[in-house]
Each structure stands twice: as C-alpha cells, then as structure tokens.
Amino acid sequence: MLLCIDTGNTNTVFSIWDGTRFLAHWRIRTDHRRTADEYYVWLSTLIAVQKFELQIDACIISATAPRVVFNLRVLCNRYFDTRPLVVGKPDCLLPMPPRVDPGTTVGPDRLVNTVGAYDRHGPDLIVVDFGTATTFDVVDRDGAYIGGVIAPGVNLSLEALHMGAASLPHVDVTMPATVIGTNTVACIQSGVFWGYVGLVDGIVDKIRAERDRPMKVIATGGLAPLFDQGFDLFDAIEDDLTMHGLRLIHDYNKETGDG
Ligand SMILES: Nc1ncnc2c1ncn2[C@@H]1O[C@H](COP(=O)(O)OP(=O)(O)OP(=O)(O)O)[C@@H](O)[C@H]1O
Ligand SMILES: CC(C)(CO)[C@@H](O)C(=O)NCCC(=O)O
Ligand SMILES: [K+]
Incomplete structure (x- = not known):
C-alpha cells in the first residue's frame, strides 16, 4: 500500500x-x-x-x-x-519538468495538481486550487506546468478583514442571497464571495487571452463547490486531484526508477 x-x-x-x-x-x-x-x-x-x-x-x-x-x-x-x-527533491522525477524562471521553486502542490489534471483532462488546462492560497496552475500542451497565479486564499482574506478592522467580526464564507448586504456580516460575505467569483472569472479570461487557445478549468480544494453554484466557472471539480497526482508521480518514479 x-x-x-x-x-x-x-x-x-x-x-x-x-x-x-x-x-x-x-x-x-x-x-x-x-x-x-x-x-x-x-x-x-x-x-x-x-x-x-x-x-x-x-x-x-x-x-x-x-x-x-x-x-x-x-x-x-x-x-x-x-x-x-x-516532490520537488532531485530524486523525485516528474513526467514533465516545469518551465519557469531559473531558480524558482514551484510549490509541490501545484506541480502535483498539474500532473493529476493532465492525466484526467489532457493538455491546455487551468487548475484552480482553493487552499490557504487560491492558486491557478497553467498546464501546457505536453502537460508541463508553465506558471500561473497566486492570490490570497478565501479564508485568509476573511481572517485578514477581521484582524485588520476593529469592527469586523469573523465570518464564514457562504453565497449571499443578494450582492448588496444590509448588515455587516452580509456585506463581508458579499465582498468575499462575489469578489472571488470575479477574481476567478477575470483571471481565467486573461489567461485564455494570453494563451490564445481554448483551455479547460479544473477546480480543486475544499471551497471549490461553493464557487460552482451555477456560474459555470469550472469545467470540472475534483476533490481528490492532489492525491491522484501524488499516486501518478509515485508510479512514474517506480517505472522509470533504478529498480
Ligand atoms: N463552506 C465552507 N466554509 C468554510 N470552510 C470550508 C467550507 N467548505 C470546506 N471548507 C474548508 O476547506 C478546507 C479544505 O480545503 P483544502 O484542503 O483545499 O485546503 P486547506 O486545508 O484549507 O489549505 P491547504 O491545503 O493550503 O492546507 C477544510 O478545512 C474545510 O473546513
Ligand atoms: C502558493 C502555495 C502557498 C499554495 O499552496 C504553495 O504552492 C507555495 O508555497 N508555492 C511556492 C511558490 C510557487 O509556487 O511559485
Ligand atoms: K490543498
């Protein structure tokens, strides 16, 4: 096992x-x-x-x-x-090395997501991971990670508002009924929920324009389903993407390894 x-x-x-x-x-x-x-x-x-x-x-x-x-x-x-x-150590091989600036250490979770998503969905992908940070990992034609976007995570943003503003309470993220909040909690929920819908939508659009080709958007992370309530932001949601990628990288190293 x-x-x-x-x-x-x-x-x-x-x-x-x-x-x-x-x-x-x-x-x-x-x-x-x-x-x-x-x-x-x-x-x-x-x-x-x-x-x-x-x-x-x-x-x-x-x-x-x-x-x-x-x-x-x-x-x-x-x-x-x-x-x-x-993952990330020299003795752990990846099916495709990342193409990034020399000296850059890409987060291993992003590399792993890339491998998992390419296996299931093929080339030209944007993987969005709603973890501590909200990351966008771009997958090229050959499955290589070629860069992306790092934004603050949803829960970090909520926490930062609470920490930085004396009158703002801690709030859990949820989809508010209306954009215009009529109480403090509803205002915060609106800012974070609709803010992240806009962030994902806007960044995906800009990545597609920069790449100038169709790209599928695959979402993972605990909050992905929350942002998928009827907005068509994602082509697929996969809660096990990172684990799938880890297993694939393990198998790849076993096959290509010295044994
Ligand atoms: N509706 C929700 N509101 C707040 N948190 C949620 C909601 N749904 C899921 N979560 C939280 O999402 C988290 C799962 O997210 P995930 O594993 O992707 O990232 P993480 O553990 O927060 O971050 P990292 O992977 O960077 O450590 C869990 O802690 C879970 O409590
Ligand atoms: C961006 C996070 C925090 C997301 O978990 C992680 O992948 C990380 O620490 N990355 C290092 C920097 C980079 O990926 O370019
Ligand atoms: K994660």
Whole structure:
C-alpha cells in the first residue's frame, strides 16, 4: 500500500492507496513541531477505527511547508520502514519538468495538481486550487506546468478583514442571497464571495487571452463547490486531484526508477 501525504500550509491529508483505490483520507492540522511519534499515534488510532490491515510499503510526500518534511521522513523510516519520495527533491522525477524562471521553486502542490489534471483532462488546462492560497496552475500542451497565479486564499482574506478592522467580526464564507448586504456580516460575505467569483472569472479570461487557445478549468480544494453554484466557472471539480497526482508521480518514479 502507498501512503500519500499532502501537507498544505493549513491542513495535511494522509491517504492510503491499495493499488486500485483510496481506502481512506485522514486530515490533520499542519504543525511542523508534530513529531513522527505523534503522527503515528494519530494514524494508528484511525487505522484501528477503519478495521483494515495496513501494510504501507511506499510513501510519497508533497509539502508546501518545508519544515514538516523532517518529521514526516522519520515517520516513514521508523514506522513503515520506507524511504519516502518527496516532490520537488532531485530524486523525485516528474513526467514533465516545469518551465519557469531559473531558480524558482514551484510549490509541490501545484506541480502535483498539474500532473493529476493532465492525466484526467489532457493538455491546455487551468487548475484552480482553493487552499490557504487560491492558486491557478497553467498546464501546457505536453502537460508541463508553465506558471500561473497566486492570490490570497478565501479564508485568509476573511481572517485578514477581521484582524485588520476593529469592527469586523469573523465570518464564514457562504453565497449571499443578494450582492448588496444590509448588515455587516452580509456585506463581508458579499465582498468575499462575489469578489472571488470575479477574481476567478477575470483571471481565467486573461489567461485564455494570453494563451490564445481554448483551455479547460479544473477546480480543486475544499471551497471549490461553493464557487460552482451555477456560474459555470469550472469545467470540472475534483476533490481528490492532489492525491491522484501524488499516486501518478509515485508510479512514474517506480517505472522509470533504478529498480
Ligand atoms: N463552506 C465552507 N466554509 C468554510 N470552510 C470550508 C467550507 N467548505 C470546506 N471548507 C474548508 O476547506 C478546507 C479544505 O480545503 P483544502 O484542503 O483545499 O485546503 P486547506 O486545508 O484549507 O489549505 P491547504 O491545503 O493550503 O492546507 C477544510 O478545512 C474545510 O473546513
Ligand atoms: C502558493 C502555495 C502557498 C499554495 O499552496 C504553495 O504552492 C507555495 O508555497 N508555492 C511556492 C511558490 C510557487 O509556487 O511559485
Ligand atoms: K490543498
């Protein structure tokens, strides 16, 4: 079984691939101080609940927070007796290297999304990921990541308003009934919800114009469905895109690797 670990800046997801399908997805808050032993206690509790025999023999990690990698490596070594593949490290090959400015370290989550989306949807894609940041990853004809856009995440924007303005409460994002809010909460929800609809729509339009060709828009991340309520922003929504990409990168390295 393959353990896929996707560490974002906010949450870390562990998924188990049994060779045919994902058996489980488990989510924990990202904290670089969490030790290998802490991860294992948490994991083994969830494994016990699921009541299946866990036999991890390979691991792959995507970590947008580089400091978490040390403890995740120890977890893989100590408890699963494997050396994990870490996306972005020289020994982890990608089907297509990214084409970006020299010296740029592309977020591994963006590279992984690109691989997952190209496998399912083919060339010329814009992948939109609603995580801590809202990212747009552009996929070229041959599947390569060729750049994109990084905007503040929806929940970060809400948090920033609350932090920076004494009279603005913390608000959860939702689709407001009207654009014109008649109370403070409704005004904030409108600004963030309609603001992000406009942001996605505008950026997608501009990317298409710059590329001068049809491009499909694939959305992922927890908030993607919220922004898909009847606006035709996306051609597809895939909540497992990052995990799908991680599995593909693992298989690619196994096939092309030294073994
Ligand atoms: N309607 C909603 N309102 C607020 N949060 C939501 C809503 N729907 C889903 N979420 C949140 O979205 C998050 C899942 O998003 P995702 O895994 O894509 O990114 P993240 O964990 O926030 O960021 P990162 O991957 O950068 O760590 C979960 O924390 C979930 O609570
Ligand atoms: C943009 C985020 C934070 C999105 O998770 C991550 O992909 C990241 O830290 N990227 C590094 C910079 C880049 O992708 O160009
Ligand atoms: K994510």
